[in-house]
Amino acid sequence: MTAHLWPVLFALFVWWFSTGIIMFLDGLPRRTFKWSMIGATAMLAASFWGLHASSTDLSVRGAYIAFTCGLLAWGWQEISFYMGYVTGPRKDPCPEGCSGWRHFGHAIQTSLWHELAIIVAGIAVVLLTRDGQNQVGTWTFMVLWWMHQSAKLNVFLGVRNLNEEFLPEHLQFLRSFLRKKPMNLLFPISVTVSTVIAAHLVSLAIHSSGSFARAGYDFLAAMMVLAILEHWLLVLPLPAASLWGWSLRSRGAVKPFEVEVVAGFLGAGKTTFLRNVLFGHSDRRTVVLVNDFAAVGVDGSLLRERGADVVELPNGCICCSLKSDLATQITALVQKWQPERVLIEPSGVADVAALMGVLGQPALKRQIRALRVLSVIDAGAFLRDFARMRGFFEAQARVADVLVVNKADLVSDAERAMVETSLRGLNPAASIVPARFGILLSGHKLPRATSRSGEPAEHAHHHHHHHADAPEFQSCVVSLDIPCDPERVRAVLLRTAEGAFGRVERLKGIARTRIGWMRFDLAGGVPSMEAFAADEAEVPRVIAIGNDLDDAGLAAAFADCAQDTPLLAPA
Numbered sequence: 001m002t003a004h005l006w007p008v009l010f011a012l013f014v015w016w017f018s019t020g021i022i023m024f025l026d027g028l029p030r031r032t033f034k035w036s037m038i039g040a041t042a043m044l045a046a047s048f049w050g051l052h053a054s055s056t057d058l059s060v061r062g063a064y065i066a067f068t069c070g071l072l073a074w075g076w077q078e079i080s081f082y083m084g085y086v087t088g089p090r091k092d093p094c095p096e097g098c099s100g101w102r103h104f105g106h107a108i109q110t111s112l113w114h115e116l117a118i119i120v121a122g123i124a125v126v127l128l129t130r131d132g133q134n135q136v137g138t139w140t141f142m143v144l145w146w147m148h149q150s151a152k153l154n155v156f157l158g159v160r161n162l163n164e165e166f167l168p169e170h171l172q173f174l175r176s177f178l179r180k181k182p183m184n185l186l187f188p189i190s191v192t193v194s195t196v197i198a199a200h201l202v203s204l205a206i207h208s209s210g211s212f213a214r215a216g217y218d219f220l221a222a223m224m225v226l227a228i229l230e231h232w233l234l235v236l237p238l239p240a241a242s243l244w245g246w247s248l249r250s251r252g253a254v255k256p257f258e259v260e261v262v263a264g265f266l267g268a269g270k271t272t273f274l275r276n277v278l279f280g281h282s283d284r285r286t287v288v289l290v291n292d293f294a295a296v297g298v299d300g301s302l303l304r305e306r307g308a309d310v311v312e313l314p315n316g317c318i319c320c321s322l323k324s325d326l327a328t329q330i331t332a333l334v335q336k337w338q339p340e341r342v343l344i345e346p347s348g349v350a351d352v353a354a355l356m357g358v359l360g361q362p363a364l365k366r367q368i369r370a371l372r373v374l375s376v377i378d379a380g381a382f383l384r385d386f387a388r389m390r391g392f393f394e395a396q397a398r399v400a401d402v403l404v405v406n407k408a409d410l411v412s413d414a415e416r417a418m419v420e421t422s423l424r425g426l427n428p429a430a431s432i433v434p435a436r437f438g439i440l441l442s443g444h445k446l447p448r449a450t451s452r453s454g455e456p457a458e459h460a461h462h463h464h465h466h467h468a469d470a471p472e473f474q475s476c477v478v479s480l481d482i483p484c485d486p487e488r489v490r491a492v493l494l495r496t497a498e499g500a501f502g503r504v505e506r507l508k509g510i511a512r513t514r515i516g517w518m519r520f521d522l523a524g525g526v527p528s529m530e531a532f533a534a535d536e537a538e539v540p541r542v543i544a545i546g547n548d549l550d551d552a553g554l555a556a557a558f559a560d561c562a563q564d565t566p567l568l569a570p571a
């Protein structure tokens with residue numbers, strides 16, 4: 001039995017160690033990749049030579065050499081892929097909504113050169129060992145190839161553990177090709193085939209007579225058993241990462257950062273508030289994550305104007321369906337920018353409780369030094385909106401540490417007091433501060449961010465909270481590729497507020513006028529227009545959000561805003 005022990009232990013160790021080394025090198029700064037790649041290529045050449053030289057060596061030593069060389073030849077394939085030298089023509093994520101064969105085609109494109117390189121290397125290995133009887137190296141390469149293809153197809157089709165924490169930042173785009181599913185149809189087939197092959201190899205090892213053959217089959221059987229193990233790691237809740245904890249340590253450690261969530265209903269003044277926060281603190285490295293309601297947001301443009309690094313989340317609400325996506329997005333942006341602070345502006349209808357659930361996930365939570373949730377309230381619209389969407393406001397108030405009663409200028413002191421009293425009833429623990437255009441009224445200050453340990457119990461308890469509270473809206477986007485007349489735009493805003501184009505909850509846009517850029521809004525029923533320092537690449541557009549939207553009517557009304565069309569003469 002001990003005769004089998006050494007080859008098996010050797011195979012296990014070499015596999016574990018070489019996998020770890022590859023991940024370690026891959027986590028080092030990019031400037032080192034060149035050297036790793038040169039080293040790997042020298043090893044590839046050496047392994048080819050070793051495979052050829054050992055092909056006629058039928059001693060135990062020959063088996064060890066052939067196995068090691070087969071593994072090293074494979075290692076080059078991994079390194080060249082993970083370091084981005086030999087990948088494929090596609091280097092970005094799959095577009096949203098892409099599926100079926102098109103999606104599969106894109107997936108192949110991400111690693112086409114890699115797969116071809118494997119075929120070329122495989123042929124080289126076969127040719128180099130063709131004349132000898134020692135085929136241990138060739139079969140090692142083939143077994144690794146099989147493991148690789150099968151695992152790859154399985155993560156594409158969907159498994160429970162994608163182990164995506166192993167993906168370095170420069171390969172984050174591959175995540176869009178991985179699917180999280182409890183199981184897929186191929187999985188049982190992969191495992192069965194691997195098990196049959198492994199059983200056969202074990203039996204060959206046990207019944208082989210010579211010590212060369214015994215060692216050779218031991219290596220192959222061990223690799224095949226590892227292949228099976230690797231498959232089970234994809235579906236069973238086992239912490240695969242702990243096997244290679246040391247190899248992930250080369251990655252730049254993420255310093256803990258502060259998170260500030262700025263929530264609030266559509267048009268409450270979240271973006272305005274954030275613009276002020278950013279304006280005041282340009283010295284701290286801040287990344288802003290915005291999630292506009294519509295596919296083409298405006299918020300990102302407004303915040304970039306303030307010089308922040310802005311990441312826009314795709315269309316929709318930060319809610320249950322986006323959960324895993326959001327956690328990965330945050331992890332990726334933190335790795336990329338190493339910010340001290342992350343500001344998150346969920347869309348005006350997002351499920352903030354679900355967002356808190358995402359931020360509470362252990363992997364993220366560990367990195368978050370302090371968390372503060374602010375809910376911005378439109379004082380002028382609150383009483384009206386609260387009656388219509390009680391559940392939504394309750395949920396917003398419940399998770400908030402601070403309730404910012406914005407647009408103080410639009411209400412009387414008595415009205416503001418009434419709004420504050422209602423809010424106090426919804427969350428007696430939150431601080432309530434009045435503000436105007438996102439700036440706190442004099443005499444008021446934001447409380448310090450709560451540290452994670454002092455997190456209100458409320459945050460933790462609503463993870464599985466459902467989206468039922470969030471109102472349902474549609475959105476429509478109108479392009480505005482004409483220089484507009486501000487007067488006409490104002491007229492359209494007023495007509496929109498009166499309900500001429502359906503029940504519009506919120507409208508925002510940026511437009512070019514003869515004299516420069518402007519932005520305009522309809523929020524809480526109040527229209528407004530302002531100058532806007534847009535980028536020249538900016539696309540003028542309007543976004544309307546609401547119910548029973550008259551898309552065509554809105555489009556026609558905005559098309560009619562062109563500077564040069566004469567206004568209809570009044571009767």
Ligand SMILES: Nc1nc2c(ncn2[C@@H]2O[C@H](COP(=O)(O)OP(=O)(O)OP(=O)(O)O)[C@@H](O)[C@H]2O)c(=O)[nH]1
Binds near residue numbers: 268520
């Ligand atoms: N009168 C008044 N208007 C304000 C105040 N704060 C913001 N606004 C205006 O309200 C409109 C909406 O502000 P935003 O900051 O874009 O609101 P938001 O919450 O980010 O909107 P969404 O992202 O669409 O949900 C803009 O026209 C702002 O200029 C305020 O204190 N008083």
